[in-house]
Amino acid sequence: MYFERFYDPDLAQASYLLGCQKTGESLVIDPVRDIGPYLNAAAAQGLNITHVTETHVHADYLSGSRELAAATGATLLLSGEGGPAWAYAFAHTGLHHGDTFMVGNLRIDVLHTPGHTPESVSFLLTDTPRGDQPVMLFTGDFVFVGDLGRPDLLDEAAGGVETRFVGAHQMYASLRDVFLTLPDFVQVWPGHGAGSACGKALGAVPATTVGYERALSWWAPLVQAGHEQAFTDELLSGQPDAPLYYGRMKHQNRDGPALLGTVSALPELDPATVLARVQAGARLIDTRPRAEYQQAAPTGSVNLPDGLTLETWAGWLLDPAREYVLLARDGQAEALRRRLWMVGIDSVVGWIESPAGLGTRAVPPLPVTALPEHPGALLLDVRRQTEYQAGHLPDARHLHAGRLPWALDSLPHEREIIVYCQGGARSAAAASLLRAEGFQVSELAGGYDAWAVAR
Incomplete structure (x- = not known):
């Protein structure tokens, strides 16, 4: 058997390639939209990708x-357990609890494990040439290392009404009736790691086992003792803010993401063409480091630095219906474009390397010591709800950055807005969006941390 894990550190997302080396067949579980790595890995091992599946209708990518x-x-195998609301709307073969399919000599048993979402399934792998005992369980957003998938996501981002309580009940039952019935030695390979907003305390190691979670997880004693209400209370408490783009992703993934097919190379544009595009409604994504952007911010641009948060912040702040131009280092534009595909930003029309000729101005952050000079400003806290509750600037309004584009109409154009986060990174990106939308905006240098030290 061949096994390979692929991991996107920005989205904290894992996908898997499983291959039968005897027959040359292989399966990919939970692939992302840039399919090149799977094609390359399979080819390097002499495998053909014959089956593709996913654990649920994803929301975060x-x-x-x-x-x-x-x-x-390849045969596309997708859950048929979601009911009318979460039934995949494009051609596929449906999977149901108790189904089994073969990938060469690998047997895959389908387990319906609702809780995070109604349609969630897990895949139990048996390497039949080695024996009849299961080896691995691919859980998606059902069981993570040290945590569980959040059941409130449909309420928070996809228009659900009080579905969290149904989800919590389903999660409890899935753990009791499915997960905890498996042998302790079964390896558990989840769909996310630390940093994902699909849970609240995910572990940083890539895998766990049924036995380890049975012995040391917070939830196992509650489930084994039959304490469902205590389990529900703990599961639903303290979940992170769900960015509203998750709702868009969930519906796009259910209805069928647009096929990219063969994509032409991204053209380099001259300043005049970029300005014309921006004038016509396109937006410039400035991927330079924050400090460089603050020294020379192009008019109408959003600063999403080329780093580990590019995809997440793009999902938070960008409208997929708009055209985009990348301001990026030579040789980086194509890779950045592919990362934007992860969150459905497909209309990138070109790139430019330098901001020269684009009409720039300095947008230095506001020092904490200068706050008294802005008594009428609206203080906007774009951190997570839990961060805000732990401490915030007096009279600050809370609005998570992942919900900002949907709340622009609630913000004043006639009043200065001072944006802050914990240390200054998220607020810089959020402030750049507000600036591009015509607001009078500054960002607080050093964020809440700097204010807490200075007060």
Whole structure:
């Protein structure tokens, strides 16, 4: 058997390639939209991708399952357990609890494990040449290392009404009736790691086992003792803010992400063309470091630095219906474009390397010591709700950065807005969006941390 894990550190997302080396068949679980790594890995091992599947209708990234199946001719196998609301709307073979399919000599048993979402399934792998005992369980957003998938996501981002309580009940039952019935030695490979907003305390190591979670997780004693209400209370408390783009992703993944197919190379544009594009409604994504952007911010640009948060912040702040131009280092534009695909930002029309000729101005952050000079400003806290509750500037309004584009109409154009986060990174990106939208905005240098030290 061949096994390979692929991991996107920005989205804290894991996908998997499983191959039968005897027959040359392979399966990909939970692929992202940039399918090149799977094609390359399979080819390097002499495998053909014959099956593609996913554990549930994803919300935090745009799925590559449809793309990969279309590119390879693989059988697309998707959950049929979601009911009318979460039934996949494009061609596929439905999977139900108790189904089994073979990938060469690898047997995959389908387990319906609702809780995070109604349609969630897990895949139990048996390497039949080695024996009849299961080896691995691919849980998606059901069981993480040290945590569980949040059941409130449909309420928070996809228009659900009080579905969290149904989800918590389903999660409890899935753990009791499915997960805890498996042998302790079964390896557990989840769909996310530390940093994902699909849970609240995910572990940083890539995998766990059924036995380890049975012995040391916070939830196992509650489930084994039959304390469902205590389990529900703990599961639903303290969940992180769900960015509102999750709702868009969830519906796009259910209805069928647009196929990218063969994509032409991204053209380099001259300043005049970029300005014309921006004048016509396109937006410039400035991927330079924050300090460089603050020294020379192009008019109408959003600062999303080329780093570990690019995809997440793009999902938070960018409208997929708009055209975009990348301001990026030579040789980086194509890779950045592919990362934007992860959150459905497909309309990138070109790139430029330098801000020269684009009409720039300095936008230095506001020192904490200068706050008294801005008595009429609106203080806007764009951190997570839990951060805000732990301490915030007096009279500050809380609005998580992942909800900012949906709340622009609630913000004053006639009043200065001072944006802050914990240390200054998130607020810089959020402030750049507000600036591009025509608000009078500054960002607080050093964020809440700097204010807490100075007060």
